[in-house]
Amino acid sequence: MKKVTLKDIQTLAEKARPQLWKDAKVLGRDVKIYLHWTAGRYGQMYDDYHINIDQDSSLWVSTDDFSETLAHTWHRNSGSIGVTLCCCYQAGTADLGKYPPTAKQIEAMAQVVAVLAKALWLTIDRDRVLTHAEAADNIDGLLPVGDEYGPGTTCERWDLQYLGTKESPEWTIDYDDPRTGGNVLRGKANYYANLFNK
Numbered sequence: 001m002k003k004v005t006l007k008d009i010q011t012l013a014e015k016a017r018p019q020l021w022k023d024a025k026v027l028g029r030d031v032k033i034y035l036h037w038t039a040g041r042y043g044q045m046y047d048d049y050h051i052n053i054d055q056d057s058s059l060w061v062s063t064d065d066f067s068e069t070l071a072h073t074w075h076r077n078s079g080s081i082g083v084t085l086c087c088c089y090q091a092g093t094a095d096l097g098k099y100p101p102t103a104k105q106i107e108a109m110a111q112v113v114a115v116l117a118k119a120l121w122l123t124i125d126r127d128r129v130l131t132h133a134e135a136a137d138n139i140d141g142l143l144p145v146g147d148e149y150g151p152g153t154t155c156e157r158w159d160l161q162y163l164g165t166k167e168s169p170e171w172t173i174d175y176d177d178p179r180t181g182g183n184v185l186r187g188k189a190n191y192y193a194n195l196f197n198k
Helices: 006-026 103-120 132-136 181-196
Strands: 002-004 032-037 051-053 059-061 080-085 129-131
Touching: 002 006, 006 059, 006 080, 006 103, 032 103, 032 132, 032 181, 051 103, 080 103, 103 181, 129 132, 129 181, 132 181
Parallel strands: 032 080, 032 129, 051 080
Antiparallel strands: 002 059, 051 059
């Protein structure tokens, strides 16, 4: 793992952009950004994700090539970037446990999404930036019907379905609810995108 800045992430994403778009177009879709938590402790990082974000908001990359296909999201790894928060060991749908997402992590993830979206020529919306929970429930329609494995079905993967914050306080599977983790994170990312473009 290598510690990086937002500027480093922008540079790596711009370098990987042509290959990511080539890989995504082969699949008939746009480049995607998938948001996760590790289900580990603070400080525990995993090389399944391109970017790990620790409790203090520090940013770590597992590769210098963001077009490298890593195993972060089932059936969705090509032409995408996986970003994760180092947190949520033993989290449950009623309680995020002793390692919940920190406020610093949440803000850092939103900033990372804003930087990646600009570098990759993406809009920040639910079709291009999804939590693992949203991807697992196939809310963008990429998986064959019946292959869902998220909160609305088996709940095998529910990363960031809620954040345990005032803005996203509790479990819900209504993806149009502004309090889901995905909607809160995209809202914050759009705020930072506008701020960074001034």
